[in-house]
Amino acid sequence: MSENTAISVIDSVDIQEVTGTMAKIGQFQQVVQKQLRQNLDYGVIPGTQKPTLLKPGAEKILMLLGLRSEFEIIDSTRDFTAGFFQYQVRCKLFKGSVLITEGLGAANNRERKWIKQDPFTIDNTVLKMARKRSMTDAALTVGSLSDIFTQDLEDLDLEGEKVSTTRRYATDQDGTISKAQAKRMFAIAKGDADTVKAAIGEKGYEKTSDIKKTDYDGICARIETLLVNPPEEEKPEKEEDKPVDGDGVTAEDVANIFKNDTPAQE
Known part of the structure; x- marks a missing residue:
């Protein structure tokens, strides 16, 4: 693509629409991170930087x-003479009858995890792995989740690599909110600092910089x-509504009362 063509493509983009789309992608990523569970929906392979999306996790993303x-x-290829089996599978994702995206996956019985197994007993396992890899590829693409999960080593739930049960993967929901997220709260409040203060105070926060990402939404x-429904302000008590505190009355006050009630001498 030439530079002029690239510029023309950018010029044709509705920036507000793109901004809204990016915001929705971010919100969906947060939902996914909250809903998926480690060692069930995704796992951590020792030595890798990102968690690996597993089949149950990919299925949940498609359901969401x-x-x-x-x-x-x-x-x-199903070569019973040489004992070699390989499959390449395409997964298509549809919204109703509309094709949204595709994913590709491949597997063969000469991969390291199966090299010592009887090739004639794992033909179906290899097919399932290729199928699963294609679905994971499609799920990561449609959910824009490639910066969170990987699918290169997603073999944990099919008797492949062993998942780490001791290392916890820190998702983007760990820690405190960013400055951009804090600014967004004030934008939602239309610049009303008192509203923001009231909302974070209900969660026990005094400063936006202390807010945990799990409390942000x-x-x-x-x-x-x-x-929409601002809290009612407490009205100050009127002087006549204040309760009389007997302990606050002094001897001088009592003397003045009786002095005023003494009848005038003729």
Whole structure:
């Protein structure tokens, strides 16, 4: 693509629409990170930088997006003489009848995990692995999740690499919110610092820099609620409504009362 062509493509983009889309992608990534569980939906292979998305996790992502999958074997080898089996599978994701994206996956019985096994007993396992890899590839693409998970070594749930049960993967939901997220809260509150202060105070925070990412969505929702239904301000008590404190009356006060009640001499 030439530089002029690239510029023309950028010029044709609706920046506000792109900004909204990017915000939705970020929100969806946060939902995924909250819903998926380590060692069930994703796992950590020792020596890798990102967690590996597992089959249950990929299925949950498709469910969250309301997508259905279709699989197609685009290439295969089943050589019973040489004992070699390989499959290449395409996974198509649909929203209704509309094709959204595709993913590809391949597997063969000469991969390191199966090299010592009887090749004639794992033909179906190799096919399932290729199928699963294609679905994971498609799920990561459609959910824009490649910066969070990897699919290069996603073999943990099919008797492949062993998952680490001791190392906890720190997702983006760990730690405190960013400055950009803090600014977004004030934007939601339309610049009303008192509303932000009230919302974070209900969660026990005094400063936005202390807010945990796990509380961020709830606070934003609370800010929106407070804008619609602001809390009623406490009205100061009128002087006549204040209760009389007997302990506060002095001897001088009593003397003045009786002095005023003494009838005038004729």
